Amino acid sequence: MSFDLAGIWLVVASFLAGALNAVAGGGSFLSFPAILGVGVPPIQANATNTVALWPGQFTSIAAYWEDLKHNLKLIGPLGSAALIGGCAGGLVLLHTGQSTFMKLVPWLLLVAAILFAASGPISRWLNQRGRGVEETEVHPPMLPLFLLMIVVCFYIGYFGAGAGFLIMSLLALFGIQNIHQINALKVVTTTLANGIAVVVFIVRGQVLWQHCLLMMVTAALGGYLGAKGGKRLDPRLARAFVIAIGFSMAGYFFWRNAH
Template identity: 35%
Template sequence: MSGLEQLAVLAAGLGAGVLTSTVGVASLLSFPVLLAVGLPPVVANASNTVGLLPGAVSGSVGYRAELRVHPRLTWSVLLACGSGAVAGAFLLLSLPAEVFGAVVPWLILFTCLLVGVQPRLSARLRSRHDGGTPVDRTAMSRTTRVFCALTGVYGGYFGAGSGVMAMAVLGLGLDVEMRVLNALKTLAVMAGNLVAGAIFVAVADLDWTAVGLLALGSVGGGYVGARIGRRLPPTVLRALVVAAGVAAAVGLLV
C-alpha cells in the first residue's frame, strides 16, 4: 500500500471505531476501503474483522458502567454472540461469498425495520403477559438467546450491519434502557469479532499492514463513540441506527 492508501485505511479504522460504538455499521465504512486499496474480498473481510477488534474492545470499555447494570445479561450476550461467531467464521472460510452476499442487504433492511418498530412491538409483547400486566425483562429468553447467537453467526461471516441486528434482537427481547442496550450491542459486536478474529489469525490469510492500521485507528474511535452514544437521546440514537442501516443496505445493493 502507498502512503496515501495507508492513511485512508487508518482513517477508516478511526471512523469504524466510532460507528461500532454508536450505530453499529462499522464494516460498511472500513471493508470497502480495504477493497479499494486492492485486497481480495476474503482477505479484506478477515483482516477487517481482526483490525476492528480493538475498537470494539475500547468501545465496550467505554460502556463499562452500562455493562455493569445487568452483569448476568452482559455475560449471556457475550457467550451467545461469541459461540455463534465460531460458525460464522468457518462459513466465511468454506463457502463462496455470493451465498450470503445476495441476502445481506435484505437482512440489514429487515433489522432496520425491527429497530424502528421495536418500542411499540416490545410494549405489545409485554402487555400480553399476566393478563396485560407489564413484565420487566432483563434476562434473555431462549428465543432471544437463539437469535443473539444467529447474530453472532452473521457477525463472524460478514459483520456489516451486525450491530444493527444485535440492537433489533436485544431490543425486542429485553426491557433495558437505551444506553444499556447500545452498550450490549457494542459488546455483541466485540464478542463476534473476538472469536472470529482468533480463528482468522490461526487459519486465514491476513494483510497485517491493514490489520495494524485499522486497529490503531479503531481504538480511539471506539472509545470516543461510546462517549457519544451515551449522550445521544434514545429517539435520536434509534433514528441514526435505522438511517445507517438503510444506507448500508442500499450501498450493498448498488
C-alpha cells in the same frame, strides 16, 4: 502496500469508518469496500476489516460496566452464545469459496443497510418502551434466548454489519426494557462474537497485517476525532449519510457482480 489511489482511499475510508462508528455506526460500509479496492480477496478483506475495527468495540465495554452489574447472570449464557455463534460464523466464512462470498457481498451489504435503516425506529421504540424503567435484574426465558442469540452471533462472525440492532431488538422482546442495560449487553455480546471470530481469522492466517495495522491506527484516530466533533453533528444527518452509503455500496456490488 503501495500508496496508489486505492491505498490512499483505504486510509481515508478507515479514518471515516472510525469517525462514523463513533457518531452513528456503520463504518464497515466504507472500510470493507475500501480494502476490497486495494486488491485483497473478499474473505481476507472481511477478516482483516473485522480485526482492524474490533479494538474499538472492546474498549467500549468499560463505559457500560455499571449497567452490566444488574444483569451479571445473563453475561454467562449470552457470552457463551456469542462465542459459539461467532466461532461458527468465522469458520463457515473461511470455508466459503471466494467467488461464492463475492456473490453474497451485495446481499450482505443490503441486509446490513436495511438493518441500519430500521435502527432509527427500533431505537425510538426501545426508548419509549424503557422510559422510566429502572435498571433491575431480569429473568428472560433463557433457552430460546440462548439459541436465537447463537443465530445472530453466527451472522456477526460471518459478516456482522448491522447485527447490533438485531441483538437490541431480541433483548427487548425477551423482557429487558431499560435501554442502558440493553446497550450494555449488546456491546458485550457483539464484542465477544467478533472477538472469537478475530481469533479464528488470526490463527488461520487470514489477516493481512500490513493493511490491518494501518486501518487500526487511522480508524482509532477517526474514532477519537469523530467522538469529539460528533457532539456538534446532527445524528439524523449522520445516520442518513450512513444509510445512503450502505444502499449505494450494495447497489455498486450488485452492478459489479452483474458485469
